[in-house]
Structures are given as structure tokens and as C-alpha cells.
Amino acid sequence: MKQKMSHATKTKSAGGGNVLRSVVHWFDSDYGNENLAAIRAKPDKIEVMRVLPFLLLHLGCLGVFVVGWSWTAVAIAVFLYLVRMFAITGFYHRYFSHKTFHTSRLAQFIFALIGATAVQRGPLWWSYQHRHHHKHSDDEEDVHSPTLRGFWWSHIGWITSARNFPTDYSQVRDLAKFPELVFLNRFDSLVPALFAVALFTLGYFLGEFSPSLGVTSWQLLVWGFFISTTVLFHATSSINSLAHLLGKRRYETKDNSRNSLFLALITLGEGWHNNHHRYMNATRQGFYWWEIDISYYLLKALSWTGLIWNLKPVPLTAYENDHPIRTGKNLSANHSHRA
Ligand SMILES: [Zn+2]
Ligand SMILES: [Zn+2]
Secondary structure (H helix, E strand, C coil): CHHHHHHHHHHHHHHHHHHHHHHHHHHCCCCCCCCHHHHHCCCCCECHHHHHHHHHHHHHHCCHHHHCCCHHHHHHHHHHHHHHHHHHHHHHHHHHHCCCCEECHHHHHHHHHHHHCCCCCCHHHHHHHHHHHHHHCCCCCCCCCHHHHCHHHHHCHHHHEHHHCCCCHHHCHHHHCCHHHHHHHHCCCHHHHHHHHHHHHHHHHHHHHCHHHCCCHHHHHHHHHHHHHHHHHHHHHHHHCHHHCCCECCCCCCCCCCECHHHHHHCCCCCEHHHHHHCCCCCCCCCCCCCCCHHHHHHHHHHHHCCEECCCCCCHHHCCCCCCCCCHHHHHHHHHHHC
16 A cells, blocks of 8 residues: 555656656757757748747737826836847847957846847847858848848748757857856746736736826736837847848948948947948947947946946947948949849
8 A cells, every 4th residue: 555655656746747847848948959950951931839929929019909008108118128129239249149348247147137038039049140140141041131031031030930949059158158148048938928927016016006107017018018029129120131221331241231320229229230240349330429329338338337348449440441332323333243
């Protein structure tokens, strides 16, 4: 009898263990990616399972017709857009992907955490894909070239293709040595989920204790999470799509990258994409005072506090003798030459 009972308990706990393991695997983006080469060799295809999160994100925005709006909800959505855009541009891009400055382990984790709420996956996946883009920009290997694959593929389609899902850790060894960053990268749906719950909870408390603000938990979820994150996603993606299509080219780069004030304003400075493709190691992407680059101003301010240091300057050659393309005539000549 005793033996039987202990066997039953063992089976039960094994069953519980299996459920727990399945849940962990479901959240673990690295699970099932062991054969990286085989996955990367797959043909590109839009996968329904990978489209679902984006569909949910966009559908969540429609909740605005149910929950309405309040100044508090809109202000929080705008604030979260700006803070998270800075985490993406200043840290996911200019720090993790390009290492254009130095910072402490704690600061890099905090900004990785803020960036991870943006539903643009983990810092290692983002950096790996971005480094790959710079290596292959607008050639056959580029996973999001609008000139070769069209606007929609470069904007969102490529993210839903199974071959682009895993992180190639061999390309981000400098980041993979930090287990806390690897954790954020593996469990990349956990942070956005907790962030959504936190906003919902904050909305509840604001509604309970400051009813004059007119905000509810559902309203804060829709504005602070769904709307803010969706707009943030499209603005960031416009650098992969529009920044290789619209604007002017100052430098002869092997790709079709362009400079655009409009894209620079909505992305806090990433619109100077042609500058960036030519000098990707510089912290600053707007090379002149009129090339507004808010992320750079914020990074500069952070450097005064000592939180970050060793910002890499724009090389002098950027201003001197780098074959600037000055006229629209040259631009189209260059474009037709490429084609
Ligand atoms: Zn690019
Ligand atoms: Zn870059």
C-alpha cells in the first residue's frame, strides 16, 4: 500500500513537472532552436503563429472605442512611447547593437528591461538581426530590404518568418556573456505581459484613489500598452522600411539608406539612416545641428551624470572628403546605377 501510494505521488509530481516544463518551454524563445542552421535555411514564409501577437497588439487598439480616453491615459501613452523609443534607439540600437558607448552592467540591464516592454523581442535577438542588416544591407541576404522585398515585408513580414525567429548567439557573444540579458532574450514575451498587467493595476489604483483623473484600468491598458506599443512598433519599423526608401542620400553607401527629418523626429533621431549606415560606430546620427537627434542629446545628458561614458564621436571624414552626394540628379543617377 505504502509502495503504491509513493508510486502514485511520484507519477503525480512527474505530471506536474511536465506541465511546468511545457509552460516554461512555451515562454522560452530558444526552445526548439537547437538546429539553427536548418531553421535559417528554411524559405521565407509568413507564419500564422508569428502573426498572432501583432494581430492581438493591433486589435487591442480598437478597445479605445469601448474604454474612451482621458488626458491622463493619453499623457501616459505618450510618455511611455518616448521612454521606450529612447530605450530602443539609445540602447537596443546604439549600445547593444553597435557599442557606440560604455555603461555599467546595472544600467544596461535596466535599459534592456525597458526596451523589452516594446514587444520588439529581446536585446540579443534585436542586436543580432540588426548587425546582420548592416553586414548585408540591401543585398540578397538582408532579411528586411524594402528595395528587394517590398515595403510590407521589410516593415513587418520578415519578423513573422520562422527562419528569422531564433537568435544566433555566435553573432552577439559580447552580450551573451551576461546571463540576465540572455534571460530577457529567452523569455521575451514575459516582460511585455508583466508590463501590461502592471499598467492595468496602475489604472485600477488611479481610478480608485484619484477618480478626478478619469482613468480606469482598462483605459490604461488600451492606451499605455496597446496604442503606445503599436505606434512605437511602426515608428521603429519605419527605419527598416521607409528609411531605405524616402529621403536624401549624403553618402555613397552600398545600400539604399536615406536621411529623413520626419523619420528622425518620430524615432528620436534614427531617421539619419544614411549617416548611420556610413558611420555606424558614432553615437550621434544627426551630424549637423539641424539634423535633430533627440536620442543623442539624451545620451549626452546621461554622460554628464556618469551613467554612460566614452561616447564615440562622428569621424572628421564625415565632414570632409567622403564623396557627398549633393543633388537630386546624383541621387537618381546613383539609384539607377544600383538597379
Ligand atoms: Zn538600414
Ligand atoms: Zn544600426
